[in-house]
Amino acid sequence: MSTSTKSASPPGTQEPPAPVPPRKLAVRVTWRRALRRDWQLYSLALVPLLFFLVFRYLPMLGNVIAFRRFEPGGSIFGEQWVGLRYVDMFLSDPTFWQVFRNTLWIGGLTLVFCFPIPIVLALLLNEVRRRSLKRFVQSVSYLPHFLSMVIVAGITLQMLASDGPVNHVLGWFGHEPIRFIQEPEWFRTIYVGSEIWQTAGWGTILYLAALTTIDEDLYEAARIDGANRWQQIWHVTLPGIRPTMITLLILNIGTFMAVGFEKVLLLYNPLTYPTADVISTYVYRTGVESSSFSYAAAIGLFEAIIGLVLITTANQLSRRTVGTSLW
Numbered sequence: 001m002s003t004s005t006k007s008a009s010p011p012g013t014q015e016p017p018a019p020v021p022p023r024k025l026a027v028r029v030t031w032r033r034a035l036r037r038d039w040q041l042y043s044l045a046l047v048p049l050l051f052f053l054v055f056r057y058l059p060m061l062g063n064v065i066a067f068r069r070f071e072p073g074g075s076i077f078g079e080q081w082v083g084l085r086y087v088d089m090f091l092s093d094p095t096f097w098q099v100f101r102n103t104l105w106i107g108g109l110t111l112v113f114c115f116p117i118p119i120v121l122a123l124l125l126n127e128v129r130r131r132s133l134k135r136f137v138q139s140v141s142y143l144p145h146f147l148s149m150v151i152v153a154g155i156t157l158q159m160l161a162s163d164g165p166v167n168h169v170l171g172w173f174g175h176e177p178i179r180f181i182q183e184p185e186w187f188r189t190i191y192v193g194s195e196i197w198q199t200a201g202w203g204t205i206l207y208l209a210a211l212t213t214i215d216e217d218l219y220e221a222a223r224i225d226g227a228n229r230w231q232q233i234w235h236v237t238l239p240g241i242r243p244t245m246i247t248l249l250i251l252n253i254g255t256f257m258a259v260g261f262e263k264v265l266l267l268y269n270p271l272t273y274p275t276a277d278v279i280s281t282y283v284y285r286t287g288v289e290s291s292s293f294s295y296a297a298a299i300g301l302f303e304a305i306i307g308l309v310l311i312t313t314a315n316q317l318s319r320r321t322v323g324t325s326l327w
Contacts, residue, residue, distance in 0.1 A: 066298035072291060086298035096282070096299065103278040106264075107256045109192045115252055117196055118203030119245065123233060125204065126211050141201025153266035156194045157181060181267075184275040191267060191276075195260070206244055214240035246324040254311030257303050279303050 035042055061077075066086055068078025090096045121141065128134040144152065160166055160180035167177040180186045214237065222232045238245075261280035268276035279299060287296025311326075319325035 063297060063301050065294045066301045068294065070294045070297075072293075078294065082294075086295045087302070089295060090299050090302070098274070099277050099279055099282040102275060103257055103259055105275075106188055106191060106259045106278060109188060110195055110259065111252055111256060113192055114195050114199060114203075115249060117200045119207055119241075121200055122204040122207035122211065122241075123237065125208065126237070127229075138201070138204075141204070143201070144198040145202035147198070149262045150266060152194060152198055153263060156190065156267065160190065181269070182271045184272045187268065187272045187276040191260075191263065194263065194267075203248075206248065207241055210241040210244040211237065242322070243324045246318050246322055247326060250311060250314045250318060250326055253314040254307055256310055257307050 065076075065078045067081065067083060069080045069082050070078045125134055125137060128137070147155075158164055162177050162179055166180070170176075170178065178186070180190060218236045218240075219232055222236050227235065257279065259278045259280060261278075261284070264276060264278055264281050265284065268281070280303075283296045283299050283303075286292050286299070315325045315327065
């Protein structure tokens with residue numbers, strides 16, 4: 001029969017406490033101490049948090065007037081509860097459904113053309129070996145992003161005017177002047193083209209940053225296996241930037257319904273309403289110009305719900321199929 005080698009402690013004595021692991025000691029640092037220690041770092045997030053609080057979250061309280069009758073000069077939360085009256089109004093309004101189709105068309109064309117072009121441009125810039133040429137192309141492509149929306153719309157209108165440069169070039173080939181700004185069938189092409197010109201260069205920044213994280217040994221291994229440059233791009237480069245592509249795609253899908261309000265408002269006119277009027281401009285005319293604030297709030301809430309459903313669905317599909325998601 002074996003005896004225990006561990007001797008019992010003498011009576012009247014207390015065993016010393018077990019040592020606390022260093023990890024638990026680090027966890028004990030409270031958020032107050034962390035805030036007091038790194039307050040300069042946390043203060044950098046103060047202005048963005050205030051911006052989202054004032055301009056994003058507090059206005060959500062105003063959505064209640066979509067279910068209440070709002071009268072200017074009265075309560076900011078409406079005077080009388082009307083339920084789904086304004087929802088029924090825009091669902092039975094043929095003008096709204098025309099605006100809804102226009103939003104789908106312009107949002108879909110913007111997603112199809114404006115999303116892949118920055119990827120292609122980033123891949124082309126990544127292949128440029130002359131640093132001076134690469135910087136020149138980047139500077140020229142980035143410049144339109146820093147122009148005011150009013151300037152971009154003014155340039156577009158001047159270029160496509162009846163006596164503008166585009167019609168002058170068409171006249172050299174014997175073509176009659178085209179009224180680009182007055183003809184509804186041209187508006188979607190004009191909008192998407194100006195959007196590509198303004199955003200393509202700026203959109204390449206994230207992709208160029210993602211390209212720098214790809215291991216050069218992967219390219220070396222691909223060359224050893226006999227892969228040419230196109231095969232290296234397809235099998236090494238594109239998989240390397242796939243998480244960035246998926247993240248930006250989900251964000252673009254989330255803003256699918258929020259087609260650029262400012263640019264549409266500056267470019268369209270009553271002649272192009274059949275193809276140019278979108279939900280955001282319709283809400284502006286209904287709410288601000290016609291003072292139907294409750295009706296406009298109901299339409300805006302409907303648009304926000306669709307955007308929430310789209311971004312949630314895209315995130316779930318991306319997580320299940322690709323393994324990359326926002327949350």
